[in-house]
Amino acid sequence: MKRLGKVFESLRTENRKGLIAFIMGGDPDVETSTALLKALPSRGVDVIEIGMPFSDPMADGPVIQMAGQRALEAGCTLRNVLDMVVSFRKDNQDTPLVLMGYANPVYRYGVDKFALDCAEAGVDGVIIVDLPPEEDQAVREALGNQFVDMIRLITPTSDAGRLETILDGATGFLYYVSITGITGAAKAKHDKVAAHIEKIRAKTDLPIAVGFGIKTPNDAQEMSALGDAVVVGSSIVEKIAHLSGKSGKVDQGAPEMTAVLDHIGALSGALKPAA
Amino acid sequence: MQNERKPPNSFRKAPDERGHFGPYGGRFVAETLMPLILEVEKAYLEARDDISFWVEFDKYAKHYIGRPSPLYHAEKASKHFGGAQIYFKRDELNHTGAHKINHCIGQILLATRMGKTRIIAETGAGQHGVATATVCALFDIPCTIFMGETDVKRQAPNVFRMKLLGAEVRSVSSGTGTLKDAMNEALRDWVTHVEDTYYLIGTVAGPHPFPMMVRDFQSIIGKELREQFQDRYGGLPDTLVACIGGGSNAMGLFYPFLDEREVKLIGVEAGGHGVESGEHAASLTGGLPGILHGMSSYFLQDENGQIKDAHSISAGLDYPGIGPEHAWLFDHKRVEYVSVPDQEALEAFQLCAKLEGIIPALEPAHAFAHVAKIAPSLPEDHHLVMNLCGRGDKDIFTVADMLGVKL
Numbered sequence A: 001m002k003r004l005g006k007v008f009e010s011l012r013t014e015n016r017k018g019l020i021a022f023i024m025g026g027d028p029d030v031e032t033s034t035a036l037l038k039a040l041p042s043r044g045v046d047v048i049e050i051g052m053p054f055s056d057p058m059a060d061g062p063v064i065q066m067a068g069q070r071a072l073e074a075g076c077t078l079r080n081v082l083d084m085v086v087s088f089r090k091d092n093q094d095t096p097l098v099l100m101g102y103a104n105p106v107y108r109y110g111v112d113k114f115a116l117d118c119a120e121a122g123v124d125g126v127i128i129v130d131l132p133p134e135e136d137q138a139v140r141e142a143l144g145n146q147f148v149d150m151i152r153l154i155t156p157t158s159d160a161g162r163l164e165t166i167l168d169g170a171t172g173f174l175y176y177v178s179i180t181g182i183t184g185a186a187k188a189k190h191d192k193v194a195a196h197i198e199k200i201r202a203k204t205d206l207p208i209a210v211g212f213g214i215k216t217p218n219d220a221q222e223m224s225a226l227g228d229a230v231v232v233g234s235s236i237v238e239k240i241a242h243l244s245g246k247s248g249k250v251d252q253g254a255p256e257m258t259a260v261l262d263h264i265g266a267l268s269g270a271l272k273p274a275a
Numbered sequence B: 001m002q003n004e005r006k007p008p009n010s011f012r013k014a015p016d017e018r019g020h021f022g023p024y025g026g027r028f029v030a031e032t033l034m035p036l037i038l039e040v041e042k043a044y045l046e047a048r049d050d051i052s053f054w055v056e057f058d059k060y061a062k063h064y065i066g067r068p069s070p071l072y073h074a075e076k077a078s079k080h081f082g083g084a085q086i087y088f089k090r091d092e093l094n095h096t097g098a099h100k101i102n103h104c105i106g107q108i109l110l111a112t113r114m115g116k117t118r119i120i121a122e123t124g125a126g127q128h129g130v131a132t133a134t135v136c137a138l139f140d141i142p143c144t145i146f147m148g149e150t151d152v153k154r155q156a157p158n159v160f161r162m163k164l165l166g167a168e169v170r171s172v173s174s175g176t177g178t179l180k181d182a183m184n185e186a187l188r189d190w191v192t193h194v195e196d197t198y199y200l201i202g203t204v205a206g207p208h209p210f211p212m213m214v215r216d217f218q219s220i221i222g223k224e225l226r227e228q229f230q231d232r233y234g235g236l237p238d239t240l241v242a243c244i245g246g247g248s249n250a251m252g253l254f255y256p257f258l259d260e261r262e263v264k265l266i267g268v269e270a271g272g273h274g275v276e277s278g279e280h281a282a283s284l285t286g287g288l289p290g291i292l293h294g295m296s297s298y299f300l301q302d303e304n305g306q307i308k309d310a311h312s313i314s315a316g317l318d319y320p321g322i323g324p325e326h327a328w329l330f331d332h333k334r335v336e337y338v339s340v341p342d343q344e345a346l347e348a349f350q351l352c353a354k355l356e357g358i359i360p361a362l363e364p365a366h367a368f369a370h371v372a373k374i375a376p377s378l379p380e381d382h383h384l385v386m387n388l389c390g391r392g393d394k395d396i397f398t399v400a401d402m403l404g405v406k407l
Ligand SMILES: Cc1ncc(COP(=O)(O)O)c(C=O)c1O
Pocket: B098, B099, B124, B125, B126, B127, B128, B202, B203, B204, B243, B244, B245, B246, B247, B248, B249, B250, B315, B316, B317, B361, B363, B364, B389, B390, B391
């Protein structure tokens, strides 16, 4: 069974909600980012999303925009991000890794080569923000041939007609973008999301991860009731920003690194079922 | 993105129902925007088939914009170059001083038809921003214009104009603070305000249906030209020349002639410091296929697919991409695309002023520079029409600065 499937299955059997943590690949530099990536599972992260830096991230707020800029300034390429995955997989075969980014770097890299290299590195899923179902066929099929999931997004604007289009061909899990807005924006209204997710549940058995606007352990706990997992990005990346300028020399014990990992520990702690 | 090499039977039938011009175009947007973009498409297709929509459009075109714009035989310029007969399609005489108002009237009529109550737009030179602010004043709809922080500085008069017209101008500092970043920011705003907002895109770019729709509105230029030329000289012109930023004035001029293969079409991109220098805005002659701003097209980018900054003396051409229809016409060689560097545009700007008493915008000055190159070797019975798509009042500060004159 594939890693993503296993994780969501054990979340269900353990009656627990998962934490999906987002970091930008290569932020602030590839070495530090790799060290961080490797430390995440020990802090209770169930699935890791790694951003593929892009010069023009039109769905991201300032925090993640800056993270991408830091990574690009440090010279991070898509190949570097894939190498981070290779390095991670040397000692972790269980935690699913999902790459998230924009279409242009993937197309420039070559869609088939990207899919092949993802599979070889040990990537489990890919989210491409600017490839809606109408335009994702080439990438989805290339990934599918390598048994890598193309993860689709559902948003508050996805009405019944849209849902049908999105669910047709969706694999892995569904990423529910809980607000109409960009990353780093304010948290969604719980009730609105709940009502929409109920409608989605009626049409699919795929696990649902809820993301956007979730920043604190409290947010995570509150929103976790709605889906199978919550995604936290900007509030983690904001703390990673403090590692910037310390290129290559940030060891696990550095206070800035500890702050990132403690924040993540607090997020996963908030999702532990009450004993 | 496989290039389709086989030429289509007609170049006027694209895009297909999914907004594709061969491998270009499409709808590469975040899912949040998809329902809205489908709604814009549906509304536009309905409007397109509704005579009353075009009656309204024509009313504003005639009485507000001042169309049809004259077709002017530039006899002095023709003599000066000693070859082809040169004509200017004078869209610089439009209200607000450029062709941008054509698609602004079309889109504001659509936005009101859709019940939208807020308009956003991006702008580089400020011409599209001014035209948008103008129609928003006219239709009493609040608007927010996104403009790169670099452009806010170099196009101060247009920033002031937009404010006079009641628009909010938001300076964009993200990325490199130019037109592409203004467009990113407008898209971010749109995702955040999907319910009430219409994004009035300023060129034949963005997700479907924008490239098609803006082309349709701008085609009034080419349609008028066809009639004017037929009435006065008979037949069709031989060559059409237009400058290209995103490609709206060029598409508007070319579209009605795409299937008359005997009419030569030339698009002039901004060569900046020269295409070899890497500092230019020539997406076709110096870029690669890619995906940005909701479309598949050609973009300036590095080998990793990171978008590069464009460079041009003309803020209106300073965009690292180009409309998808141009990308498709480029691959099929139906249109010839060339580039003109800053320096030649600057010289053409001055030459046009002295020869014809018309101060052109720096954008069509690029087209005029190319006309200057090809006209001398063409025969005297060759009819060459250039789109004089904007006037140069907005550019006198930039030009004075380049010439070392203090105003
Ligand atoms: C006068 C003028 N011409 C041309 C352009 C470039 O746009 P397009 O290529 O869409 O016509 C601009 C853009 O601001 C402009 O102001």
